[in-house]
Amino acid sequence: MLKTLRRTALRAANTSLAGSVLRTLDQARLGRAGDLAVLTYHRVDEPEARSRLYPGLISASPERFGQQLDLLTQIAQVVSMQEVLEACAGxxxxxxxxxxxxxxxxxxxxxRHAWPELKRRGLPAxxxxxxxxxxxxxRHFWWDRLYAMLWHGGRDRLQCEAGRFDLTSDRQRKLAYRSLSDWIKAMPHDAALRLLDQMAAEQAAPLPPHNVLSWQTLRQLAQEGVTLAAHTQTHPLLTRVDLEEARREVSxxxxxxxxxxxxxxxxxxxxxxQHNAALVRMMREEGFELAFTVRRGINHIPALASGSRERRLTMNRINIGQQTSVQVLHAQLIALWCHGRTRGRV
Ligand SMILES: [Zn+2]
Structure with a gap:
């Protein structure tokens, strides 16, 4: 039911009528001062360009990403992390x-794709x-290893602690991916990685290509103005390791x-x-000022600046995925700005 509603809303947001409604709403200059929308991207690429990597983390093609940036320059003001920190400090x-x-x-x-588009428009990221x-x-992310195993492992069946999976069609492989990724995310991180190693060996699975930027390129990007920030060392879900391990990963x-x-x-x-109250306390103890979740919503910075630091350690974000057309992004931002204004009145 929810899936059908979501699909209908996405389709409605892509119609020309919705386009003209959005343009009218733009003219109303909705939104309160200090309302911040934080967008989350993962990869900007064509799925077929690197077919051995999990395509579910592609947020946009390079072309669509450029169009989304053009929209943002028209309807919003793109700010830097430094500006957000200054505002949060009052x-x-x-x-x-x-x-x-x-x-x-x-x-x-x-x-390769995202920074050239951002740089051309003078936008921070x-x-x-x-x-x-x-x-x-x-080192490879577990989701890319799982994808390589299911799509390129060369076996048509997989049996493991999580169940038996038929891998004979794309649909079956997608079902297996969903079950196994839920299973991996629910387990202690170390145990999940050990089981993934074992499954990959049994399936004779190829390794996916390495897909993380080198330190040399990261230093170059930092010099060109990209803000680099921490995201743990080995990328465990912090709720699936003990608190001291989480602290080591963060610091x-x-x-x-x-x-x-x-x-x-x-x-x-x-x-x-993934976070919880103990992790948020640990982040405060480690001296962090801002931490970002994947919970959807707007952040009203004046309220966060005057509130406790814990609130700034659970910032909302808006995920951008392959279904986020330019018009869907436009509709999402307008809806959040309207909601922020309504909330401010009550
Ligand atoms: Zn991540």
Whole structure:
């Protein structure tokens, strides 16, 4: 039911009538000063360009990404992480309809496709880096390994602790991917990785290509103005490791960035957005000012600036996926700005 509603809403947002409604709403200049929308991108690429990587993390093709940036320059003000930190510290005010652009995982296509589009338009962006991956071609994200195993493993059946899976069609492989990724995310991180190793060996699965930027490229991007920020070292879901391990991942990631880049802001993104009250307290103890989840919504910065730091350690974001056409992004932002204004009145 929810899926059908979502599909209908997406279709409605792509109609020409919706387009003219959105343009009219733009003229109403909706939104409160200090309302910040944070966009989450992962990869910007064509799925067929690197067919051995999990395509579900492609947020947009390079062409659509450029169109989304053109929209943002018309209807919003794209701000930098430094500006958001200043506003959160109460030293500056953000205007209405602000957007912060973030990328998770520091994938190679950021330098190849996303940054050239951002740079051409003079737009700032923040890249969250899992710092154990640069310059380690032997390390691969589990979702890419799972994809390589199911699509390129050469076996038509998989049996493991999570169940028996038929891999004879694309549909069956998608079902298996969904079940196995849910299973992996629900397990302690180390145990999940060990089981993935075991399954991959049994399936004679090829390794996916390494897809994280090198430190040399990251340093170059930082010099050109990209904000680099911590995203743990090995990218575990922090709710699937114990608190001390989570602390090591967080502080180690920050220390890696300091060593390699020279300076780093007190900013973090939770892998998969996963967090809880104990993790938020730990983030505060480690000196972080801002941390980003994947919970959908707008952030009203004046309220966050005057509230407790914990609230700034669970910032909302809006995920951009392959279904986020330019018009869908436009509709999502207008809806959030309208909601923010309504909420401000009550
Ligand atoms: Zn991530």
């Amino acid at each position: 030293r500056a005010m953000l205007p209405a309809r602000c957007v912060l652009i973030t990328f998770d995982d520091a994938c190679c296509d950021f330098a 923040t890249l969250f880096v899992p710092t154990a991956y640069p310059d380690r071609p032997d 180690g990631s920050q220390a890696d960035l300091q060593r390699e880049i020279g300076q780093v802001l007190p900013v973090f993104a939770y892998p998969g957005g």
